[in-house]
Amino acid sequence: MNGDGSQSVTCGTCHSSAEDLVVCTRELSKRFDDIVAVSNLDLRIRRSVLYGLIGPNGSGKTTSIKMLVGLLTPSAGSAEILGRTVSGRLRGSNVGYMPQDLAVYPDLTVHENLELFAGLHSVDPKTFKSREADLLRMTDLETRKNSLVSHLSGGMKHRVSLACVLIHEPELLFLDEPTVGVDPELRVGFWNYFQKLKTQGRTIVLTTHYMDEAVRCDIVGMMRSGKLIAEGTPSELMASASTSSLEDAFLYYARGGTY
Ligand SMILES: Nc1ncnc2c1ncn2[C@@H]1O[C@H](COP(=O)(O)OP(=O)(O)OP(=O)(O)O)[C@@H](O)[C@H]1O
Ligand SMILES: [Mg+2]
Numbered sequence: 001m002n003g004d005g006s007q008s009v010t011c012g013t014c015h016s017s018a019e020d021l022v023v024c025t026r027e028l029s030k031r032f033d034d035i036v037a038v039s040n041l042d043l044r045i046r047r048s049v050l051y052g053l054i055g056p057n058g059s060g061k062t063t064s065i066k067m068l069v070g071l072l073t074p075s076a077g078s079a080e081i082l083g084r085t086v087s088g089r090l091r092g093s094n095v096g097y098m099p100q101d102l103a104v105y106p107d108l109t110v111h112e113n114l115e116l117f118a119g120l121h122s123v124d125p126k127t128f129k130s131r132e133a134d135l136l137r138m139t140d141l142e143t144r145k146n147s148l149v150s151h152l153s154g155g156m157k158h159r160v161s162l163a164c165v166l167i168h169e170p171e172l173l174f175l176d177e178p179t180v181g182v183d184p185e186l187r188v189g190f191w192n193y194f195q196k197l198k199t200q201g202r203t204i205v206l207t208t209h210y211m212d213e214a215v216r217c218d219i220v221g222m223m224r225s226g227k228l229i230a231e232g233t234p235s236e237l238m239a240s241a242s243t244s245s246l247e248d249a250f251l252y253y254a255r256g257g258t259y
Contacts, residue, residue, distance in 0.1 A: 023203075
């Protein structure tokens with residue numbers, strides 16, 4: 001019991017206070033036959049944090065996220081999301097997941113896709129209307145609202161996918177390369193939107209290959225060959241590596257902390 005009479009909640013995975021801990025993993029690992037995709041991943045992500053996972057192709061970012069949202073069963077280790085042990089696919093409306101591959105319906109219009117995702121999460125019609133307007137503006141799809149998704153360009157489809165995952169404003173968002181293929185001007189708009197969600201107390205875990213985005217994260221986790229090789233604020237990571245760029249910092253940690 002705390003001094004103010006409130007009950008302390010303890011994370012069942014790491015046994016630390018779980019009040020602000022929204023993601024907690026312990027030695028989370030995944031093997032695909034002889035490939036070790038993720039190895040002993042220990043993540044602690046706090047509420048209202050924008051956490052960026054970075055690393056080269058095949059370093060285990062997507063596999064990690066898929067285990068966190070319950071789409072892949074870990075080979076070893078455990079994970080807790082919002083205080084609940086992950087076992088099987090996460091249900092409920094407080095978690096959102098945007099996969100790396102598109103997850104929208106090509107034979108529906110942009111509006112119909114948004115309506116479908118809103119319906120799945122029981123967003124009331126009035127809230128839907130205002131959020132849809134905001135998201136169409138943010139993704140610059142206002143004029144394409146009634147276009148079939150199959151008629152949109154690749155980058156536009158990606159923007160629809162992001163709008164769909166944001167329509168129910170979940171407490172915790174996993175976004176796997178949310179800005180890939182999106183032009184630079186719109187990417188700025190996306191990031192402003194992510195910052196807004198953060199100030200509302202939402203937590204965002206995303207992957208990116210863009211270093212100009214990684215530096216905008218509160219905490220960056222660097223992955224290589226399935227392992228978390230470094231973690232910290234972008235400035236901490238660059239300072240410890242004595243560099244002024246995250247790319248160089250990554251190379252430093254990838255070499256085991258030497259030049
Ligand atoms: N379903 C699967 N079956 C077998 N191997 C897989 C499977 N999914 C991923 N892998 C392997 O696991 C490793 C990690 O892949 P993962 O998709 O997690 O990497 P990533 O960091 O997300 O890469 P990218 O930046 O290219 O998206 C890779 O070697 C990949 O080939
Ligand atoms: Mg990936």
